Amino acid sequence: MIRFAIFLILFFALIGVCIYYKEKLGSKLYIFVMSFIIISSLVAFIYTAFDNSEGILKQKILNAYMNDEILDCSGVKVNKKTHNFNNGTSVFIDNVTYEKTNMFKCEI
Structure with a gap:
């Protein structure tokens, strides 16, 4: 504002x-x-x-x-247990494979 x-x-x-x-x-x-x-x-x-x-x-x-809801990000299931969130780039990073998923592709 x-x-x-x-x-x-x-x-x-x-x-x-x-x-x-x-x-x-x-x-x-x-x-x-x-x-x-x-x-x-x-x-x-x-x-x-x-x-x-x-x-x-x-x-x-x-x-x-x-x-701790499960988000559907173009077929990738994201939650706090499986992914970390990087605020600078607005991506979820997989804890195992370190693949990045853009948060704006996610649906609640």
Whole structure:
């Protein structure tokens, strides 16, 4: 939520700066700058929304793993007894064969 607030503050600050310097910018440059700000803001908003939904999914899968539920990861059965979790790469590592399984392929 803090990222979104910072995003909004920066967005409106950039719009304010463009409006303040509208007279000094040519009309074509002004339109280009405003279009660039709006398009990049839309891309940033979409990225933030996607990043947030991925974090929620990761948390659900990790909670199920920590509660010792069996996860089905593309045919591989994963639980706390058979696999360890590496948070940096978001993979489950088999305790015997050390094969890595991406956590986002798992279903609860």
